[in-house]
Structure formats: structure tokens, C-alpha cells
Amino acid sequence: MTEVGAQLPNQKRDQIFRSALREFAEKGYESASTNSITDEAGISKGLLFHYFGSKKDLYLSVLDHCVRYYQAFYEHRASEFSSDIFDRMLQASALKIEMLRSSPDTYRVLTEAFVNTPGDIGFEVLEIRKKALTEGFATLCGGLDLSRLRNGIEPSRVLELLMAVSEALISKYIAVQQASGKMLLDVMPAVIDEFREAIQIIKHGAYEPDM
Numbered sequence: 001m002t003e004v005g006a007q008l009p010n011q012k013r014d015q016i017f018r019s020a021l022r023e024f025a026e027k028g029y030e031s032a033s034t035n036s037i038t039d040e041a042g043i044s045k046g047l048l049f050h051y052f053g054s055k056k057d058l059y060l061s062v063l064d065h066c067v068r069y070y071q072a073f074y075e076h077r078a079s080e081f082s083s084d085i086f087d088r089m090l091q092a093s094a095l096k097i098e099m100l101r102s103s104p105d106t107y108r109v110l111t112e113a114f115v116n117t118p119g120d121i122g123f124e125v126l127e128i129r130k131k132a133l134t135e136g137f138a139t140l141c142g143g144l145d146l147s148r149l150r151n152g153i154e155p156s157r158v159l160e161l162l163m164a165v166s167e168a169l170i171s172k173y174i175a176v177q178q179a180s181g182k183m184l185l186d187v188m189p190a191v192i193d194e195f196r197e198a199i200q201i202i203k204h205g206a207y208e209p210d211m
Contacts, residue, residue, distance in 0.1 A: 016037070019041040020032075020037050021062055022105055024062055028116075029113075042114070056121055062109065067128060070106065083145040086199050086202075086203050092140065093195050094191055096194050100184060100188060114167075137156075143158075161202065169198070174187075
């Protein structure tokens with residue numbers, strides 16, 4: 001959030017964020033209309049730009065807000081997660097379905113930003129994503145039982161590999177969802193099922209054990 005934007009009264013800031021979140025979730029960054037946001041929030045366009053600087057700055061503030069919402073959502077449930085590295089990654093992915101149900105607009109803004117990053121704000125979105133991954137990594141790693149990993153296997157590399165597979169599957173099924181006209185929530189169980197299968201391949205290997 002911009003320093004000036006932070007000076008807004010909480011009620012007014014929340015009202016602007018709700019309107020902007022809905023608009024960006026429904027139309028994406030490029031097609032979103034600041035006129036629609038200001039009309040719904042009940043403020044002038046001049047006041048919006050006074051506090052947030054530009055549509056780009058408003059979008060980045062909303063995206064940062066969404067990231068922090070997801071982190072809090074995850075941390076609230078983290079104590080319930082398995083100590084097994086593979087089970088935990090599957091649980092973390094399944095949690096995305098719960099988040100999608102509880103706040104679909106938040107999830108849509110996050111996936112749109114990180115999967116189909118708007119070109120002219122790519123650098124800024126990448127920086128937000130890198131910061132989120134760095135902060136979330138510690139929570140994801142906390143309390144893991146790594147005793148079953150082979151000697152020489154870095155836990156961070158396993159997590160990075162699993163996260164890359166998870167993100168690739170989400171991208172794949174978002175494309176399926178967009179092509180088919182289905183709701184994102186409809187395709188998410190398929191993401192989890194395929195991720196579960198991928199985890200088994202990574203965990204046990206694709207080859208038969210040597211005799």
C-alpha cells in the first residue's frame with residue numbers, strides 16, 4: 001500500500017479495497033475500470049488517485065492485501081498439518097480449495113496475478129511474489145520430519161520441486177477452466193488429484209527398484 005493510502009480511515013480504505021478487489025477479480029488488471037471502482041466505493045476518481053496514485057498502484061496494493069490474507073489463512077491452519085513433507089504439500093494445496101470457497105475474489109486476483117501476470121507490472125508482481133514465497137517458506141518448513149529423506153537430499157529442493165509441480169498444474173487447469181467456461185472451484189479437485197499422483201511418482205520414483 002502507498003504511504004498516503006495507509007492514511008485513509010480504515011472504513012473508507014476497506015470500502016475501496018472491497019470494490020477494487022471485486023473489479024480486479026471479475027475483469028483482471030487491464031480490463032478493470034477505475035470508474036466502476038469509484039462508483040461502487042462512493043468516492044470521486046480524483047480522491048482515489050490522490051490516495052493511491054494510479055490504477056497500477058491500487059492494483060499492487062490490492063494484490064499485497066490478497067497475499068497477506070492468504071498468508072494469515074494458511075498460518076491459521078498450519079498447526080493442523082502433517083509433519084511429513086509430501087502430506088503437508090498436499091494439505092497446503094487442498095487448502096486452496098477452502099480459500100477459494102471462503103474468498104473467491106481474493107483467490108482469483110492471486111492466481112491471475114501469478115499465473116497470467118500482466119505485462120506492464122510484471123516486475124512489481126514478481127517482487128511481491130518473491131517476498132510472499134520467502135515469508136511463507138518458513139511456515140511451510142516449520143515442524144517437518146525430514147528423517148526419511150535420503151542423505152544428500154536438501155529439503156528445500158524437495159519443496160521447490162513440489163511447489164513448481166503444484167503451480168504448473170494450477171496453470172494447466174486454469175487454462176482448462178477458461179476454455180470450458182467452468183467455475184474455478186469446479187476444476188480445483190482435479191488439480192489436487194493430479195498433484196497427489198505426481199507426489200507419489202516423486203516420492204517413490206518412476207522406475208521399478210533394481211533387483
